[in-house]
Amino acid sequence: EVQLVESGGGLVKPGGSLRLSCVGSGFSFTNAWMSWVRQAPGKGLEWVGRIKSETDGGTTDYAAPVKDRFTISRDDSKNTLYLQMNTLKTEDTAMYYCTALLDALDYWGQGTLVTVSS
């Protein structure tokens, strides 16, 4: 069974930093393209960014609102995906989900909540 477990969310002040983690199990993490998607309270889904598998180059892409502030990385030896978030803004407050693309199908984690507030 595919499982994705996010952690690292919490309350942070504007301008602060936070690192989220997502541990995958039940699938070949090495071969998966991984993404982060967020959802502000009461709002729709917003793509944050993704990282390809190392086999496919391991490159990253980011949505415009987070580009140059957020960094996605992966440690395949630990089956773990990361989201480093710097210079956080109040509008970054959201539930953050990681997803794994396996054979054209996306699997979702349960999410971790990030609140940016003074």
Place this chain on the structure above:
Amino acid sequence: NFMLTQPHSVSESPGKTVTISCTGSGGSIASNYVQWYQQRPGSAPTTVIYDDDQRPSGVPDRFSGSIDSSSNSASLTISGLKTEDEADYYCQSYDTNNPWVFGGGTKLTVL
């Protein structure tokens, strides 16, 4: 930029059939696959349709997806509605500038 537009809400009675539309603008919806995600209240999204019309294992065949190039839209159809189908539904596709593009979501009420 490619955008996807969904109706804000739809409602239908149990046992009936409902169709949720997802209209593309700024590009052809047929150029890339469309996915549909279901998000029940308080839960994470799950995939109910991928690659336009494919159902993951475990998703009932009451759920189906289609593409209509003439209207540049995708559709999610749910037949034999059950109260457990009440949820938010999001369509998603791809764009050269943003690898993932989401529709705004449709709230399905089964009453």
